[in-house]
Amino acid sequence: MAGLGGRMSTVMKSKISKLLDRAEDPSETLDYGYQKQVELLQNVKKGIADVTTSKKRLQMQSQKIEQSVVKLDTQARQALAQGREDLARAALERKTVAQTELQSLDTKIQQLVQQQEQLTQNEKKLRGKIEAFRTKKEVIKAQYSAAEAQVKISEAANGVGEEMADLGLAIQRAEDKTEEMRARAGAVEELEAAGTFDDLTQLGGGQDDIDRELAQLGAGAQVDDELAAMKAELGSGGGESPQQLGNGEDGK
Amino acid sequence: MIVRISGEGQYRLPDSDAERLNELDNRAVSAVEQGDETGFGELWAQMLALVETDGEAVGDDELLPSDVILPPRDSSFAEAAGEFTGEGLIPD
Numbered sequence: 001m002a003g004l005g006g007r008m009s010t011v012m013k014s015k016i017s018k019l020l021d022r023a024e025d026p027s028e029t030l031d032y033g034y035q036k037q038v039e040l041l042q043n044v045k046k047g048i049a050d051v052t053t054s055k056k057r058l059q060m061q062s063q064k065i066e067q068s069v070v071k072l073d074t075q076a077r078q079a080l081a082q083g084r085e086d087l088a089r090a091a092l093e094r095k096t097v098a099q100t101e102l103q104s105l106d107t108k109i110q111q112l113v114q115q116q117e118q119l120t121q122n123e124k125k126l127r128g129k130i131e132a133f134r135t136k137k138e139v140i141k142a143q144y145s146a147a148e149a150q151v152k153i154s155e156a157a158n159g160v161g162e163e164m165a166d167l168g169l170a171i172q173r174a175e176d177k178t179e180e181m182r183a184r185a186g187a188v189e190e191l192e193a194a195g196t197f198d199d200l201t202q203l204g205g206g207q208d209d210i211d212r213e214l215a216q217l218g219a220g221a222q223v224d225d226e227l228a229a230m231k232a233e234l235g236s237g238g239g240e241s242p243q244q245l246g247n248g249e250d251g252k
Numbered sequence: 253m254i255v256r257i258s259g260e261g262q263y264r265l266p267d268s269d270a271e272r273l274n275e276l277d278n279r280a281v282s283a284v285e286q287g288d289e290t291g292f293g294e295l296w297a298q299m300l301a302l303v304e305t306d307g308e309a310v311g312d313d314e315l316l317p318s319d320v321i322l323p324p325r326d327s328s329f330a331e332a333a334g335e336f337t338g339e340g341l342i343p344d
Contacts (some may be wrong), residue, residue, distance in 0.1 A: 111326070115326075118259065118260065122259075122260075122261070125261065125312050128312030128313060129312060129313075129315060131313075132312065132313040132314070132315055133315060135313075136315065155315065155316070155317065156315040157315075158315075158317035159314070159315030159316045159317055160315055162256070162317055162318060162321075166256065166258055166259065166321075169258065169259070169324075170258070170259040170324065173259070173324060173326075
């Protein structure tokens, strides 16, 4: 059989056959198998806890990016008020990128929350199966001959093994996904950090690597619109602040 | 026939559906061979829907190995396509 089914069952079969080969006495195999399942369940629990931690970290990153969006917007306004359209544009470009990433990040976090619920549900299911195995092993021990028991054990162990392998795979997938998202969120944070206008005089209008990258991302149109809107705002109400500064100096 | 949707759970499917599933499986393989992502996506969605609608969920106290394991629902085309090669998930 090709594909996932094939690959998974091959891995599991080899694990299970090792398990079954371990003891010649079926009842010993059963006890060992059950003990192993209980041990592995601990790994599953730890795996789900790790996914939860990663998800929380990701939510914190998302909050930080949200703050960056607000900060960049403020900086764009400040830059424009001081007549530095070039800086305002750079800040808005970064803001646009951060906003886009934030949206996609939030969607993915939502998906992750759902996946986490599914993992928890499946962990409960697995616990049920392990419990069923425990009951079944006593029945097998009591009722079947060694040869018959081998067949029954093999089926039951395969059932639990598959459940466990599948949940392990799902945990792995969720972990990979959070890693990928964290890397992306980290890149946005770096981008924002590289463009921090703590000192407005520090950053000239010159195009650095990030600016070129941003331009390629096609943030242009939205930035133009926002810039125009900001100018209009400053022109009507906010435009007074630089004048007031001037007045202060002139007024003797 | 016992079918697992990876990451979700096992379903017990009547034999008549097994044939239908096999047919969808074969068509999915040829869609992958032709690089038809949309076609594959539709077929795969049909496979999942068939299992969910007609299948009966296997109880938590039943210990059964699956005959077929479908890839996780959120697989990318590349990931899922990798599973639908040769004889597909269900060998003929």
